[in-house]
Amino acid sequence: MDTLFIAGAWRPARDSGTRTIHCPADGSEVVTVAEATADDARDAVAAARAAFDRGPWPSTPAPERAALLRRVADRLVAERDEVARLESLDTGKRFVESQIDVDDIESVFRHFADVAAADAGRVVDTGMPDVSSRVVHEPVGVCSLITPWNYPLLQTSWKVAPCLAAGNTFVLKPSELTPSTAIWLMRALAEEGLPDGVANLVLGAGATAGAPLVDDAGVDLVSFTGGLQTGRAIMATAAATVKRVALELGGKNPNVVFADADLPAAIDNALTAVFLDSGQVCSAGARLIVEASVHDQVVDTLVERARDIRLGGPFDDEAETGPLISEAHRSKVERYVADALEDGAELRCGGARPEGAAYDAGFYYLPTILDHCATDMRCVQEESFGPVLTVETFEGADRDAAEDAAISLANDTIYGLAGAVWSENAGRAERVASRLRHGTIWINDYHPYVAGAEWGGFKQSGIGRELGLTGLEEYREPKHVWHNTRPAPAGWFADRRRDSAGGTDQ
Numbered sequence: 269m270d271t272l273f274i275a276g277a278w279r280p281a282r283d284s285g286t287r288t289i290h291c292p293a294d295g296s297e298v299v300t301v302a303e304a305t306a307d308d309a310r311d312a313v314a315a316a317r318a319a320f321d322r323g324p325w326p327s328t329p330a331p332e333r334a335a336l337l338r339r340v341a342d343r344l345v346a347e348r349d350e351v352a353r354l355e356s357l358d359t360g361k362r363f364v365e366s367q368i369d370v371d372d373i374e375s376v377f378r379h380f381a382d383v384a385a386a387d388a389g390r391v392v393d394t395g396m397p398d399v400s401s402r403v404v405h406e407p408v409g410v411c412s413l414i415t416p417w418n419y420p421l422l423q424t425s426w427k428v429a430p431c432l433a434a435g436n437t438f439v440l441k442p443s444e445l446t447p448s449t450a451i452w453l454m455r456a457l458a459e460e461g462l463p464d465g466v467a468n469l470v471l472g473a474g475a476t477a478g479a480p481l482v483d484d485a486g487v488d489l490v491s492f493t494g495g496l497q498t499g500r501a502i503m504a505t506a507a508a509t510v511k512r513v514a515l516e517l518g519g520k521n522p523n524v525v526f527a528d529a530d531l532p533a534a535i536d537n538a539l540t541a542v543f544l545d546s547g548q549v550c551s552a553g554a555r556l557i558v559e560a561s562v563h564d565q566v567v568d569t570l571v572e573r574a575r576d577i578r579l580g581g582p583f584d585d586e587a588e589t590g591p592l593i594s595e596a597h598r599s600k601v602e603r604y605v606a607d608a609l610e611d612g613a614e615l616r617c618g619g620a621r622p623e624g625a626a627y628d629a630g631f632y633y634l635p636t637i638l639d640h641c642a643t644d645m646r647c648v649q650e651e652s653f654g655p656v657l658t659v660e661t662f663e664g665a666d667r668d669a670a671e672d673a674a675i676s677l678a679n680d681t682i683y684g685l686a687g688a689v690w691s692e693n694a695g696r697a698e699r700v701a702s703r704l705r706h707g708t709i710w711i712n713d714y715h716p717y718v719a720g721a722e723w724g725g726f727k728q729s730g731i732g733r734e735l736g737l738t739g740l741e742e743y744r745e746p747k748h749v750w751h752n753t754r755p756a757p758a759g760w761f762a763d764r765r766r767d768s769a770g771g772t773d774q
């Protein structure tokens with residue numbers, strides 16, 4: 269299986285190991301790929317190091333680098349359905365969702381092409397007529413890009429596009445569960461003319477193929493998206509060689525609904541917030557925080573609607589959401605719901621696998637609503653990453669007390685990735701938004717994003733930002749160049765050598 273891409277060549281794993289990917293929707297075989305060893309990963313780092321230290325890419329002019337990104341974007345348009353098909357087969361998500369993901373990925377490549385080509389650094393006024401000073405952007409070096417399975421190519425594009433735009437070389441390790449679109453991307457980059465060794469791909473388990481990408485001294489930056497525990501371990505390992513670290517970790521995201529919200533819109537979006545892609549979204553609105561006076565109206569409607577959600581495979585036109593990624597992940601979600609019930613949460617719907625032969629071979633789990641949750645319950649504090657909504661309520665004697673109560677609940681989490689506030693009172697919505705300690709806040713909306721705006725987490729949701737302008741900065745080192753055009757002795761230390769010779773020859 270020649271699916272590792274190292275130094276411009278496709279090759280198998282050194283020990284010929286392979287892994288077969290099955291579609292989570294029905295267990296059907298999708299593809300068999302190479303399973304890299306640690307030595308394969310080190311080969312890939314060495315290739316990226318050589319391409320950075322001796323290859324043309326870091327000094328290729330930014331407009332040329334941008335042109336390559338635009339050609340990849342064009343390919344995404346031309347091959348949209350094929351890329352979406354690969355993504356849906358690996359993840360089990362709806363084909364139409366994967367198509368939307370491909371459109372997003374295209375916009376990410378175009379965004380970073382635009383910002384990289386537009387920004388050549390800046391001139392600093394030194395106040396000295398003979399001295400010019402400029403700050404230029406240099407690439408960081410060799411980057412390890414490690415990505416999760418929920419949005420395989422989208423999360424990858426948030427790293428690959430700025431990484432290349434800035435002139436770096438990289439080793440990509442996608443989730444071992446979803447390799448197909450990463451293979452597509454490597455082919456596209458090579459065919460569009462990226463020099464050998466700039467983009468390298470290793471496939472395989474985190475502990476084997478991923479770990480060397482973090483501890484190897486040849487790597488300058490690790491950009492990781494995934495779970496909190498993995499992120500902590502990566503940060504600790506990277507400290508030994510003081511690598512730059514960018515982390516996009518989990519979230520436990522509050523969706524705050526005030527009684528003065530447009531309730532039909534808030535309720536409908538609360539469903540999308542948590543049940544889109546069966547909750548396997550880092551920014552999923554998994555915590556509904558609702559004002560007590562509308563609790564029954566909101567939650568009763570949500571329960572009714574959640575019971576009607578249609579589950580099915582990627583190419584089932586009737587399906588509204590799909591399976592979980594694996595048996596292990598579904599078991600985790602089931603344990604999480606069982607613990608919540610033990611802790612006193614009230615199960616309003618779901619809490620089980622769907623019945624019917626159509627679901628037997630996939631990893632389906634019903635949309636689940638847990639009512640009357642307390643903020644200190646594990647189900648409120650920890651990420652289930654499944655179709656599970658917890659409900660907390662708040663109230664206050666007056667306007668300020670209600671807002672304080674909502675904010676206090678919404679910020680009571682170690683995470684800080686995203687959240688939403690629903691209110692028709694614009695002043696209230698802005699006041700609450702400004703006090704929520706989360707990296708993205710939606711007002712009267714949930715989930716949309718644009719490539720031009722930063723994405724990332726406060727607190728333990730991560731370090732750094734992707735997208736926007738900051739998403740490019742992560743991949744650049746600022747370098748200050750000071751140029752004295754009229755060199756002269758500094759004159760700080762007296763030249764006693766000339767004094768002792770009894771004079772000067774000037």
Ligand code: NAD
Nearest residue numbers: 415416417442443474478479494495498516517518519550
């Ligand atoms: P994960 O942490 O299990 O794995 C992520 C990646 O890290 C995979 O490629 C895995 O193989 C690799 N990995 C695992 N151990 C490693 C190690 N020791 N060294 C190097 N690499 C290692 O996460 P996951 O289950 O694939 O993804 C789900 C998680 O990702 C959720 O917590 C979700 O919130 C998070 N996520 C966050 C964002 C965001 O933007 N903040 C986006 C998507 C997903």
